[in-house]
């Protein structure tokens with residue numbers, strides 16, 4: 001076995017509405033929602049389990065990370081209609097796939113989720 | 115409201131996959147069932163949350179979508195002629211001598227010998243926007259559904275949302291309301307194109323107005339809404355006067371009335387024994403996602419198993435003098451007769 005790590009973990013920072021920051025490690029391939037749920041991040045209910053059918057995994061992507069995370073596809077944009085206080089930086093975290101390029105990603109949990 | 119009471123052997127609360135399969139298992143042991151669900155169609159989570167997503171762990175089906183599984187279950191239980199009461203939430207449970215009386219929010223009364231709670235993750239209820247004080251306006255100025263037209267007659271109505279419900283109610287309430295404004299965060303609508311066109315025509319003719327934005331605050335007193343603050347698309351806020359607001363932000367699962375039925379609960383789940391899937395109270399069974407026991411898995415296949423054992427146990431309440439004989443559907447002519455294949 002070589003010392004080469006098979007999977008580099010990506011670090012994701014979740015900032016709660018009260019300012020509390022939590023850094024979690026996510027495996028590339030999983031979604032940001034899955035990383036949140038796995039680490040019991042409050043405010044990410046993810047009721048539909050990532051089917052893009054509930055909008056309870058809404059996050060705001062920090063400005064610097066908006067390009068690397070990409071733009072919502074049609075289905076996600078439609079589902080954002082069911083989120084509260086939607087902003088240009090709004091995303092459904094179940095639709096953001098973690099990649100090596102997202103190591104360091106920062107997202108905010110909305111003040112109020114449904 | 116009908117005063118008639120429907121009498122039946124079993125009432126199943128919830129038409130999710132597990133509630134549906136319970137119709138089948140109860141039917142095999144001659145127990146007639148009525149099924150109630152707050153949704154407007156069968157399927158529970160499968161139909162509401164992931165109709166088009168694939169399920170890979172239904173035994174014997176390599177892959178099936180949430181909707182297809184629902185359709186197949188509906189076909190499979192057809193011979194048993196269960197009656198469905200959709201768009202109704204079971205609100206209250208009364209104990210009778212040898213059974214129960216249930217009342218729905220639509221006023222339907224059902225009397226049954228056994229009760230099967232297949233309420234899954236809870237009843238699907240409209241999402242309540244987290245606007246401060248919204249609870250004070252609910253039922254007087256803020257409505258999530260239309261139960262009585264009078265609530266909207268000759269009033270200024272604001273509808274918030276851009277999906278089918280928002281558009282349908284825009285079209286239905288426009289002739290009734292004094293004025294109607296549709297508010298949505300963007301100029302695109304995820305709704306039937308025909309409704310979108312009709313709505314745009316009404317905007318064009320000046321019969322309704324459409325505004326871009328999101329509600330951030332409610333204003334009024336004593337449950338009477340007078341206006342709302344809206345953050346417009348350009349992030350500039352404005353006041354929108356209105357007497358009534360209808361927010362449409364989709365559905366979420368809430369345990370709901372089941373919590374008040376006096377049953378033992380463990381973190382919003384109903385503990386059951388694993389031989390009969392009966393609750394802390396005789397004659398009341400809980401199957402599917404709503405129950406808990408050591409080793410519980412929230413899987414459809416587990417719910418199906420629970421339904422089968424529940425039906426065996428329920429038999430003795432409905433037919434106290436009859437002995438239940440174990441039979442296979444493959445070889446039992448009496449079961450095949452019930453299934454309509456003989």
Ligand SMILES: Cc1cc2nc3c(=O)[nH]c(=O)nc-3n(C[C@H](O)[C@H](O)[C@H](O)COP(=O)(O)OP(=O)(O)OC[C@H]3O[C@@H](n4cnc5c(N)ncnc54)[C@H](O)[C@@H]3O)c2cc1C
Pocket residue numbers: 047048049050051127128129130131132133134150151152153157158159160163164168169170171202203204205232233234235236237238369370371372401402403404412413414415417
């Ligand atoms: C995205 C996603 C993917 C999934 N994938 C799988 C999978 O691959 N395999 C698998 O086995 N499982 C899967 N599941 C889980 C599966 O959907 C659930 O286990 C299953 O739906 C549970 O069925 P149920 O009938 O117990 O409850 P539900 O499907 O939750 O249905 C309960 C119904 O009861 C109604 N109800 C509740 N209370 C009341 C009341 N008081 N009055 C009227 N109606 C009421 C609700 O409105 C609801 O329609 C998945 C779930 C999700 C969200």
Ligand code: FES
Pocket residue numbers: 033045046047048049050051052053054055056057079092093094095
């Ligand atoms: S988890 Fe439901 S939309 Fe993301």
